[in-house]
Amino acid sequence: MFTGGVTTARLALRASDDVPVDTPRVPAREAAERELSKPMYHENDPNLLQRALDRFWDWVGDLFDSASGAAPGGPLGLVVVLLLVIGLIAALWWRLGTPQRSAGAADSLFDDSPRSASEHRAAAEAHAAAGRWNQAVQERMRAIVRSLEERALLDPRPGRTADEAAAEAGRSLPSRADGLRAAAREFDDVTYGGRTADEQAYGRLRDLDLELERTKPQLTGAAQGAPA
Template identity: 75%
Template sequence: MLGTGGATAALLAGANDDVPVDTPRDPAREAAERELSRPMYHENDPNLLERALDRFWEWVDSLFGAASSGTPGGLIGLVAVILVVVALAAALWWRLGKPQRAVRTSSDSIFEDGPRSASAHRTAADKHAAAERWNQAVQERMRAIVRSLEERTLLDARPGRTADEAAAEAGRPLPHHADELRAAARIFDDVTYGGRTADRQAYERLRDLDLALESTKPLSVTAAEGAAE
């Protein structure tokens, strides 16, 4: 027979074997983190690039979702707006040419090499036109126009003159051709500096202007000054 004290001790001993030991919260969390950090639990996790792509597409999806909810017509309306913006950008690119040449300086001379006669420039232009090299044909024909005006002393032979400057100066003694001179300079600039491609029509326009100027009598200095006023 056990005494009361012995029975109580036995009950307490049994209770200690059956009741689990409580672990404090912080050590338990740390133990779980250590366990989950083992490589065996992360063998199939996405790599850094995959996670970055997932975040990117989630951002794109949320962006389109927000835009479509605020655009009349929902997603279809958003697509229509995007197509319009792309079309406008393409039109601006076609009209303005390459951005890096959009800004020109006064150092862009119409003549790249040494002095040549108007006749030499015309011959070169005709050769390029016969081979359908319209860009070079346009450039040489514009140089022929300016050199011819210099040879006729309607323009002073000034190095470094641009096509725009030549057109503006020649338009004073030749006012009836001022608009065509400016148009010719614009075609030359678009081809030479703007990345545009010339065609037969553009070349023939400059050729016709060259022929017309040859047979045009300029105004006198006094008449030219009066027309400018």
């Protein structure tokens, strides 16, 4: 009886050797995390930039899907709406032209590095020789105004615009007032209006510059009546 009981117990122990031992849940998860954190499992993972780009394009795709769902006709309707908007913008741009400049410090004729009239003339000629007519026109207008300042026909004043310089210089040089206004307009069109200058435009400013050098200023009434 006892012998049979021992035999039965031994058989039960031997049978229990074949039953897998259950591992608790938390230690199993921690073991799996440690295993998966090894570098060998992450050699082909995308880098940070790639992951950011993937999220961005996913966001764009979701946004497009949402917009196409709301637009009449689905994705095709959305494409038609976008084409109409682009066409409207192009038509307005063609009709109105390049946005005009606004008055302010951005209209200043000179930059923060003052140069002499001869230096501006040399820069203008260098641009003209290279066929850069826009820059040549700009530098020649600066040379004109700087020359008038050097002759004391204009008071040096930071922030002065080409239009203001032409109007002020035209008072003492009335015979050249029209040419000065035209030169200022040429400068503004090139600098702010999106226009393209050519060799003829530069030639007009160069001729005006030479003519101004030979033009004597007109004295005011008080100066005319003063004794020599």
